[in-house]
Amino acid sequence: MIDRDPITDEDELHRIANLPKIELHLHFEGAAPPAFIRGLAKEKKVDISGIFNEDGSYAYRDFWHFLEVYEAATSVLKTPEDFARLCTALLEESARNGVVYCETFLSPDFCGGGDVTAWREYLHAIREAADAAERDMGITLRGIVTPIRHFGPEKAKRAARCAAETAGDWIVGLGMGGDEKQGRQRDFAYSFDMAREAGLRLTSHAGEWQGPSEVREAVEDLGVERIGHGVRAIGDLAVVDMLIEREITLEVCPGSNVFLGVFPSLKEHPIERLRERGVGVTVSTDDPPFFHTTMKDEYLGLAKAHRWDEEVFAMINRTALDAAFCDAATREAVLKKLEPSA
Numbered sequence: 001m002i003d004r005d006p007i008t009d010e011d012e013l014h015r016i017a018n019l020p021k022i023e024l025h026l027h028f029e030g031a032a033p034p035a036f037i038r039g040l041a042k043e044k045k046v047d048i049s050g051i052f053n054e055d056g057s058y059a060y061r062d063f064w065h066f067l068e069v070y071e072a073a074t075s076v077l078k079t080p081e082d083f084a085r086l087c088t089a090l091l092e093e094s095a096r097n098g099v100v101y102c103e104t105f106l107s108p109d110f111c112g113g114g115d116v117t118a119w120r121e122y123l124h125a126i127r128e129a130a131d132a133a134e135r136d137m138g139i140t141l142r143g144i145v146t147p148i149r150h151f152g153p154e155k156a157k158r159a160a161r162c163a164a165e166t167a168g169d170w171i172v173g174l175g176m177g178g179d180e181k182q183g184r185q186r187d188f189a190y191s192f193d194m195a196r197e198a199g200l201r202l203t204s205h206a207g208e209w210q211g212p213s214e215v216r217e218a219v220e221d222l223g224v225e226r227i228g229h230g231v232r233a234i235g236d237l238a239v240v241d242m243l244i245e246r247e248i249t250l251e252v253c254p255g256s257n258v259f260l261g262v263f264p265s266l267k268e269h270p271i272e273r274l275r276e277r278g279v280g281v282t283v284s285t286d287d288p289p290f291f292h293t294t295m296k297d298e299y300l301g302l303a304k305a306h307r308w309d310e311e312v313f314a315m316i317n318r319t320a321l322d323a324a325f326c327d328a329a330t331r332e333a334v335l336k337k338l339e340p341s342a
């Protein structure tokens, strides 16, 4: 690996921060600005003050406490209207960061408790807000239904059923999230099969907290074509090569990984080693306000730590667009925003 000087040219950093971006890994509730959640809690007279620091940011000790705080924050989101308002708030933030296309994980467990009829109502409200944001801000959103691993395989089936019933041009995938240390990938095979039969594209969180074998299991046991994180595949080059061979794209969230201590620093983060070897890597924020990051921060951090220039980011965004779960017409429209001369 070549050790290159970090990019310090202010003009170049400014151009990099303002590049059009594609984000494939964003948890809908995890993107909720803390001020939005506090405002909603106040309106509903719910006391969740314990989940905030004095400066108003989210407070938690580690990943597992983060999951609890996440669920407490999410508890004030109740009606389809609440979710529609959140959709607008998060897309405003994404558009400010130059994101032109985004895929977000939506959980039917939080939107109607896994009931298909209720889920349709939430989805309708969210889509209306997303359509308005596309008209007003030029940002395109698509949804990936997310079964939550630590809720277990039975609840996952309900989430997958919601996904299958609403699969189409807006709900485009199924992607498992949650605590990777609970159960096995294969415990969820039924849900992934159901989604595949409904025409949905597949991804699963793996190789964030668990090692390379977890990444292999997600690919072999669930048949996913993308992996959420997947970065710990670096511990076994046979798994890395399997990713290259099968053209599996990684939804890498460097800031999240460093914040949660998966890797000690961006410099030591394996995204560049994976990219150099030939793995399709992309860049996302995961749960940005929880991890004190934004898409602009991610780009600036990578430019500084790994000397990624505009050309590298252009390749990253092309990889992301190729791996996006949207239909061909949407992909074409997004390509024009990424590469106006294309």
Ligand SMILES: [Zn+2]
Pocket (backbone or CB within 6 Å): 025, 027, 177, 205, 228, 286
């Ligand atoms: Zn995630």
